[in-house]
Structures are given as structure tokens and as C-alpha cells.
Amino acid sequence: MQVSPRFLTLLRLQLEQFSDRSDIRSLVVYLAIPRADGKPALMPTGHWPPQRMALPPVEEDASLLLPSEQRRWLPLRHQSTLLGALRVELAGSAWPANLHPRLQAAAQVLTEALLLDLEHQRLSEQLERQQQQLRLLVHQMRNPLAALRTFAQLLKRRLEGDPENRALVENLLVEGQQLHRYIEAIDGLTDPAALQSGPQSSGPLLLPPSLQSGNAAPLQERIEPLLQRAAATAALQGRPWQGPSSLPDWRGDSAAVAEILANLLENAFRYSPEGSSVGLHTAMASGGSPRLTVWDGGGAISPDEREAIFGRGIRGERGQALPGTGLGLALARDLARSMGGELSLLCPPNLAASDLPDAGNAFLLELPPSA
Numbered sequence: 001m002q003v004s005p006r007f008l009t010l011l012r013l014q015l016e017q018f019s020d021r022s023d024i025r026s027l028v029v030y031l032a033i034p035r036a037d038g039k040p041a042l043m044p045t046g047h048w049p050p051q052r053m054a055l056p057p058v059e060e061d062a063s064l065l066l067p068s069e070q071r072r073w074l075p076l077r078h079q080s081t082l083l084g085a086l087r088v089e090l091a092g093s094a095w096p097a098n099l100h101p102r103l104q105a106a107a108q109v110l111t112e113a114l115l116l117d118l119e120h121q122r123l124s125e126q127l128e129r130q131q132q133q134l135r136l137l138v139h140q141m142r143n144p145l146a147a148l149r150t151f152a153q154l155l156k157r158r159l160e161g162d163p164e165n166r167a168l169v170e171n172l173l174v175e176g177q178q179l180h181r182y183i184e185a186i187d188g189l190t191d192p193a194a195l196q197s198g199p200q201s202s203g204p205l206l207l208p209p210s211l212q213s214g215n216a217a218p219l220q221e222r223i224e225p226l227l228q229r230a231a232a233t234a235a236l237q238g239r240p241w242q243g244p245s246s247l248p249d250w251r252g253d254s255a256a257v258a259e260i261l262a263n264l265l266e267n268a269f270r271y272s273p274e275g276s277s278v279g280l281h282t283a284m285a286s287g288g289s290p291r292l293t294v295w296d297g298g299g300a301i302s303p304d305e306r307e308a309i310f311g312r313g314i315r316g317e318r319g320q321a322l323p324g325t326g327l328g329l330a331l332a333r334d335l336a337r338s339m340g341g342e343l344s345l346l347c348p349p350n351l352a353a354s355d356l357p358d359a360g361n362a363f364l365l366e367l368p369p370s371a
Contacts, residue, residue, distance in 0.1 A: 002115050002121070003031065003114070003117055004120070004121070006318040006332075007114065007117040008045070008046065010044070010109075010110075010111075010113050011029055011046040011110060012046060012048075013307045014106045014109055014110060015027050015029070015046060015047070015048035015106075015328075016048060017046065017057070017106070018102070018106075019048070019049075022091065022097065023090060023091050023092050023096060023099070024088065024090060024091060024099075025048065025070070025089040025090060025091040025358075026048065026051055026087075026088075026089040027047060027048045027049070027089075028046070028047040028048075028055060028086070028087040028089075029044070029045055029046040029076075029084060029085075029086050029087075029110060030042035030043060030044055030045065030046055030057075030084050030086075030087065031043050031045045031083070031084040032076075032082045032083055032084050032085070036268055037164060038044045040082055041058075041059060041106050042057060042058040042059070042084070042085055043057050043059055044056075044057070045160075050142065055068070064087070069090075069093055070089055070090040070091075070092075070093060071087065071088065071089055071090070071091075072087075072088045072095075072103075073085050073086070073087055073088075074086040074088070074103055074104065074107040074309070075107070076110055076111040076114060077111065078111060078115055078327060079195060080237075082114070083111060083114050083118075084110070084111075084114065086103065086106065086107045086110065086187050088103055090240070096265070098137075101172065104177075110211070121219075122337065125193075125325055131190050134186065134189075134190050135187070135190050136353065138183055138186055138187045138190070141183055142183060145176060145179055145180060145183065148172075148176060149173065149176045150175050152169050152172045152176065153173070155169050156169045156170065158171070163170065167228075168232075171225065171228050171229065171232070174225045175225070175229070196342055197202060200252065204334035204337070204338060206310040215251075215253070215369035216252055216253070216370075217251060217252075217254045217255070218249075218250075218251055218254060219247065219248055219252070219254045219257055219290070220247045220248075220249075221249070222254040222255060222257065222258035223247055223252065223254075223257075223258065223261065224247075224267060226258060226261055226262055227243050227244075227280065229265075230243070230265050230269075230280070232242065233265075233269050234269070234278060237269065237274065238274075238275070239274065239275050239276060239277065239278060239364055240277040240278070241277070241278055241279065242278075242279030242280075243279065243280055243283075244280050244281060244282040245282075246282065247282060248282055248284060248290040248292075249370070250288075250290045250367065250370045251337065251370045251371050252367065252368070252371045253339055253371075256335045256339060257292075257339075257365070257367065259331070259332075259335060259345065260295040260331075260332040260336055260365055261280070261294065261365070263328035263329070263331060263332045264294035264328075264332060264363045264365070265278070265280070265294055267328055267363075268294055268295070268296040268326065268361075269331070271296075271298070272296035272297065272298035272360075273298045273299070276296055276297040276298045276360070277296065277297040277357070278294075278295070278296045278297075279294075279296075279356075280292065280293070280294055281293040281295065281352070281353050281355075281356055281362075283353060285366070287369055288369040288370055289365075289366060289367055289368060290365075290367045291352070291353075291364060291365070291366055291367075292364075292365040292367070293349065293352045293353060293356065293362050293363065293364050293365070294362070294363045294365075295349040295357070295362040295363070296353070296360050296361055297349075297357050297359060297360040298360055298361065300348065300359070300360065300361055301345065301347060301361050306345045306347065307345075309326075309329055309345075310329050310333050310343075310345075311326075311329060311330060312326070312327060312330040313326040313327065313330075314326050314330075329363075330344075332363075332365075336365055336366075336367075339367065339368060340367075341365065341366050341367045341368055342366045343363060343364070343365050343366075344363070344364050344366075345362070345363055345364075346361075346362045346363075346364055347360070347361050348360055348362070349361065349362035352364045
């Protein structure tokens with residue numbers, strides 16, 4: 001059993017608090033180390049007063065196993081597991097009445113600190129194993145992704161005279177590039193420094209820095225692939241799709257906007273009933289602020305859920321039976337607010353724009369003016 005320097009520091013401080021007791025000759029803390037036969041061996045790990053001589057294990061000092069009026073043992077125990085022991089050697093023969101409570105309190109503090117130290121070590125080892133597996137999976141994912149990209153490029157060459165099918169292959173290549181960005185982002189998260197500097201769980205649910213360019217770029221370049229993907233999804237599901245009549249001439253963190261719209265469109269296709277319409281509506285507000293609305297013609301979300309579904313890990317009633325994590329809307333709203341925008345739910349959609357349906361749901365993304 002290895003303990004951390006922080007535990008050793010706490011152990012030293014706990015023992016030094018007894019320096020005011022002239023009736024104590026020595027204090028020694030032992031850790032229970034499992035032996036080959038399964039029985040614990042008590043190994044010294046700290047003592048007071050300090051001394052240069054290394055103390056032997058309990059099993060190697062026969063005198064410690066003999067009864068003594070000047071010696072007491074306080075176990076460091078968690079439930080039925082012995083973690084260690086605190087040995088107290090008294091200078092006199094009579095035990096002061098006020099000493100034992102202090103020793104018990106010190107033993108309890110050491111037990112709790114040792115439990116926390118061991119749990120921290122266990123979680124650190126588990127995290128390292130997960131990081132190793134993650135790095136291996138990322139490495140292996142690159143190979144089939146590269147093969148798919150190669151096959152798509154070869155197929156694109158063969159479709160020189162078939163613009164309609166060639167466009168489908170071009171969309172495959174675009175989605176492959178996006179997958180590559182995600183893989184690179186996952187690979188970056190295996191760096192311990194990225195875990196320390198990344199967003200905390202109590203903060204906004206933002207994407208890794210590698211997926212947020214922060215640079216001003218035209219929004220149209222990012223939205224066009226999403227529109228093609230949405231049209232293809234609608235065709236496969238046999239439902240109406242209504243794309244925007246025009247796209248906003250807006251520059252900003254278009255990568256983040258694309259992530260927001262991708263989550264909203266995926267939710268619309270996943271959670272709205274079969275056959276119901278899905279669409280993306282765009283408009284410009286006064287001052288040059290874009291208003292992007294992803295809407296569906298399904299049943300309206302319950303009023304008591306309309307704000308709750310933006311919470312992390314929260315899913316509405318109509319999505320309980322479907323796969324998902326409940327993170328999409330939380331991520332979308334946090335990204336919108338990080339850019340100075342807002343994401344809200346309006347029911348029915350014509351509350352967002354008068355030419356939208358009078359039944360269903362609309363997620364309105366309001367962006368700041370163009371950068």
C-alpha cells in the first residue's frame with residue numbers, strides 16, 4: 001500500500017499535536033500491507049517524536065506483541081477492513097483520563113484521510129486505464145476513417161458525369177472531415193493538461209477548444225452541409241422538409257453555430273412523430289442579428305418541460321423511450337450564450353415567425369450582430 005505525500009503531511013501534523021503531552025513517550029502509525037498468505041502485515045509509516053532509525057514491522061519486534069501497561073493500540077479500521085493502527089507508548093504507568101478521546105479523534109482523522117487517499121489512487125489508476133483505452137480506440141478509428149475517405153474520393157472520380165450522385169459523395173467527404181475533427185478533439189482530451197484546463201462540470205457545457213474556432217467565418221459555408229444532410233434525412237424518413245429561402249450574411253464563430261443547429265435538427269428528426277414536417281427558418285432582426293429557427297410540426301412539448309429540457313441530462317417525456325443522453329439542448333444553449341446569443345423554445349412555431357405553422361415546436365437561435 002502506497003500513500004501520497006499529502007497523507008504523510010497530514011499524518012505528521014496529527015502526531016505533532018501531541019507534543020504538548022509529556023506523558024507520551026512515542027506514537028507510531030502503521031499501515032496494514034497484505035502478505036502472500038492473505039494476512040496483513042503492520043508496516044510503520046510515521047512516528048513521533050521524529051527519529052532517524054527506521055522502525056521494523058510489528059512482526060519483527062517481538063516486544064510489541066507482549067502485554068504492557070504503557071502501550072495501547074488504536075485500530076485504523078473501515079467496517080471490517082483493517083487499514084492500519086496507531087501505537088501509543090506512555091511515559092508513565094497511569095493513563096490520563098483526557099488522553100484517550102484525543103487519541104481516538106486522531107485515529108479517526110487518519111482513517112478517513114487514508115480512505116480518501118486510497119480512493120484517490122484507485123480513481124487515478126482507473127482514469128489512466130480509461131485514457132489508455134481511449135487513446136487506443138482513437139488510434140484504431142483513424143484507420144477505417146482514412147479508408148472510407150479514400151473510397152469516397154475514388155467514387156467521386158468515377159461520378160464525373162453524374163452530378164447528382166457526385167454531390168452525395170461530396171457530402172460523404174464533408175461528413176468524414178467532421179468525424180476527423182471529432183476524433184482529433186477526443187484525442188486531445190487524453191492529454192492530462194487538457195483535463196485540468198478544460199471546462200469544469202459546474203460551468204457551461206461547451207465543446208473542446210479544438211471544435212471551437214473562435215474565428216469569424218461565413219455562416220453559409222457551415223450551414224449548407226447541414227441543409228443537405230437534413231434534406232437527405234427527411235427523404236429517408238418520408239417526411240416534408242422545408243429549408244430556408246435564403247441564408248444570413250453573417251460572420252462569426254460559425255463552427256459553434258453549426259454545432260447548435262446540428263443538435264437541434266437531430267432532435268427534430270428524432271423526437272417529432274413520423275410524417276410531421278421539419279424545417280429551418282432564417283430571418284434578420286433589427287441591427288443585423290440573425291434569427292435561426294428549427295421547427296417541427298409534432299405535438300407541442302409540455303409547458304412544464306419547456307425550460308427543464310435545457311438542463312444537462314434532462315430529457316422530455318416524448319424522448320424517454322429513445323436513445324440519447326439529454327446533453328444536446330444543454331450544449332446548444334451554452335454555446336449560444338457563450339457567443340452572446342440565446343436559445344429558447346417557442347410553441348407554436350408561428351410565435352417565432354408568422355409564416356411558420358400554428359402547431360408544433362420551434363427552437364429559436366438568436367445570434368449577436370456579425371463580427
